[in-house]
Amino acid sequence: xxxxxxxPRYLITVTGKKLTVTxxxxxxxxxxxxxxxxxxxxxxxxxxxxNVEVTDKGDVPEGYKVSRKEKRNFPLILExxxxxxxxxxxxxxRRYRGETQYFGPGTRLLVL
Amino acid sequence: xxxxxQDPGPFNVPEGATVAFNCTYSNxxxxxxxxxxxxxxxxxxxxxxxxxxxxxxxxxTAQLNRASQxxxxxxxxxxxxxxxxxxxxxxFGNEKLTFGTGTRLTIIP
Numbered sequence: 001x002x003x004x005x006x007x008p009r010y011l012i013t014v015t016g017k018k019l020t021v022t023x024x025x026x027x028x029x030x031x032x033x034x035x036x037x038x039x040x041x042x043x044x045x046x047x048x049x050x051n052v053e054v055t056d057k058g059d060v061p062e063g064y065k066v067s068r069k070e071k072r073n074f075p076l077i078l079e080x081x082x083x084x085x086x087x088x089x090x091x092x093x094r095r096y097r098g099e100t101q102y103f104g105p106g107t108r109l110l111v112l
Numbered sequence: 113x114x115x116x117x118q119d120p121g122p123f124n125v126p127e128g129a130t131v132a133f134n135c136t137y138s139n140x141x142x143x144x145x146x147x148x149x150x151x152x153x154x155x156x157x158x159x160x161x162x163x164x165x166x167x168x169x170x171x172x173t174a175q176l177n178r179a180s181q182x183x184x185x186x187x188x189x190x191x192x193x194x195x196x197x198x199x200x201x202x203x204f205g206n207e208k209l210t211f212g213t214g215t216r217l218t219i220i221p
Contacts, residue, residue: 042213
């Protein structure tokens, strides 16, 4: 089954404790992205990647890091989480520019 | 001005009615347009792409007006299962996809 998976789905952590949210796709897609969704603000892009070892900042990259060492994986790293990073996070992938994106199921993060 | 703007609603519409949403975008160089549907904090899923000539998929019709920089979505004969948030998405030519904040639709029995 073609899909994007994220782990964990739910995470409660404390300020400053490094965490990683994994994202994996099995569709051999070139493009992958991370978004956060907050009430009233909609989905905002954090980082994106156009291929292995090629990443770039989206609209809200501060406080986040990403890496793309393999085509299928695109982890999101929060080196020192803060409460303002409490949000719903989605990973997405697509084959080409201009094509539809497929989203993972989301990760709900609460930073205390 | 926001890059992509939608009326947040909520739209409360009786079952069987026709409902239409508009979405305006600010960048005239925008290249690709989509409508996504999102149910109750689940992941967004593609409803339909929007083509310059307009396109239809069953009860759903999408239109693009480049001159006025807006896209629209029309839902005919609305069903209870159409209740969701509808997201307008615009691609500005690179990997940057910009999402509207969504329009919440509730179909009332």
